[in-house]
Amino acid sequence: MSQPTLSFLLLSILSIAAGMAESAAANRSSSIQYIKSSCSITRYPTLCVQTLSPYANKIQRNNPQQLAQAALSVSLSKSRSASAYVSKMTRLKTLKTREYEALKDCVDNMKDSVDRLSGSIKEMGQTSKSTGQSEFSWHMSNVQTWVSAALTDDNTCVDGFSGHSLDGNVKTAIKGTITTVAQVTSNALALINRYASSH
Template sequence: MAYTPAILVTFVLLSWLTPPLCSWASGRDDSYVLDACSVTRYQDLCIHSLASYSNIAKKDPSKWARAGVSVTIGETKNTTRYLVALKKRNRLKGRNRMALFDCLEVFQDTLDNLHKSLGVLRKLSDEIFDAQMEDITTWMSTALTDEDTCLDGFGGQNGEQVKLLERKVTRVSYFTSNALALVAKLASDGP
């Protein structure tokens, strides 16, 4: 079977970009992250973004929820920086520019909700666990709704900048969805 150069390059790149799944090769027990991410909607993204937490979180749903929210905060900050830079470049006009302003506002709300969630996750209490989990679930759900609201503002619009923005915001929503699933697992497992 002959390989074309493009197929060979693709195979080499994919093998280079894909982290090893064997615990002996990676130095960690990936069964922990596989188990934790089994409750998420975007499992591959979850596994790749949280694999480095395996040896720390192990089977602790609280640590996995904190890791999920922490990674989501990082992704949200990156996208917020992109939105700010896009605003400064002044490339979007008319409806898209107004949608960008709205998107920046809801992303600030998203960051606030994620930070509140992480703060509570860091100091969970057996006595008020259920109330804490209700608050966190509400904040995380609101963050996900805010991200959808951002995308709604660009509905039906075309252009390279709009499509890139939509991809970045959608990626953040995937991270948020995964973090929310990890929080829901913690809520169902209890303190």
Template sequence: MQTISAAPTDKGSTKTYKSFIKSACNSTTYPKICYQTLSPSASAIKTDPYKLCNISMSVTLNATYKASSSIGSLSKTKGLSPSEKQIVGDCAETTNDAIDELQQSLEALANLQGSDHKAGVMSDLKTWVSAALTDEYTCTDEIEEQKVRKAVKNTINKNVMYLAKLTSNCLALFKLLEY
């Protein structure tokens, strides 16, 4: 006898998964951004805190790549003053540093579940994500301290402040992994 089974499309499960994400995001500094960026991945995350943190880190890393590209394009803008060129170059450098730190964090997160040294891995993870956040704020701080055209300032602030919010949320979500 042959049985036919339908693919699981249980709306109750999706609702449960999104509820899990919403609850986790409520512990972050930017819950709305957290939920907006993670809820599209609800079926992959389910109710797994590791998957939630992993996808949050991946979303943040992808956004950092995009910001880096945008800042890199900005550095090619004609008519930048020497100080603006310096600031944009510094910001590009700190954004690239953030990429490296977030990549290290993603690798550490992948090794966390099977680790015998979870406390040490968690400490490293938090250190790298905190360093990425510091790099992001360093970029915007320099803009505030120098005279920079509004268009340059807006482009950098728009990209980097969004990154800082995503990064801050990652850091807050790590609390789900501590036990």
């Protein structure tokens, strides 16, 4: 192959690669904008943008299903981490009896939350296969019910630590961890409701 032909080939490849990179960057920027505008309807918009931006490459603009699916994935991931964290805390040697009892209840609540969110993700996947509006509505109703129940589980866990007798490091740690889970789950529910109403 002659030198000019090789140079032309290399330039062509570089120009195609640059074009693809530019296109990917434009798509990502467009997705980020879509995430920001969608998150404005949630109760915790800053947290919503922060947790969903890493999914920008998987979310197409104007695709509320992909956005709701990503929000559910964030919620499930944080719920699983929180569940493991709470379980680990029950093994602390310095726990007061009431703290231990509240933690045990919280472990049960977080397990329920994880189960409900896992089921919601599977059910959400069924919405795109729905053959009609009534089937779509049935799947979406299940998702909305289960995510609402998961949010209730989160709040019940935090409520278990109400009262001054439980004040201390354990309560502070639990409230900090579970409050974030509740906030991302609340955001997910808002985006799910938006998807349900857009269909």
